[in-house]
Amino acid sequence: MDxxxxxxxxxxxxxxxxxxxxxxxxxxERKELIESTxxxxxxxVILAVVVLVYDKVxxxxxxxxxx
Numbered sequence: 001m002d003x004x005x006x007x008x009x010x011x012x013x014x015x016x017x018x019x020x021x022x023x024x025x026x027x028x029e030r031k032e033l034i035e036s037t038x039x040x041x042x043x044x045v046i047l048a049v050v051v052l053v054y055d056k057v058x059x060x061x062x063x064x065x066x067x
Contacts, residue, residue, distance in 0.1 A: 005013070028036070
């Protein structure tokens with residue numbers, strides 16, 4: 001039973017399992033990693049522009065209503 005194990009045994013077992021999982025991971029090639037990073041950066045820039053446009057539109061509408 002797991003309840004009978006000491007805390008240090010459970011911690012060691014956890015890290016041993018983490019090591020096993022790390023060996024199973026298929027890491028991306030450098031080219032794939034760079035392409036994915038570029039896609040994420042482009043998406044963030046596009047999203048920032050969209051938010052900026054919405055912000056300016058809402059600001060203009062509120063300013064029009066206020067005056």
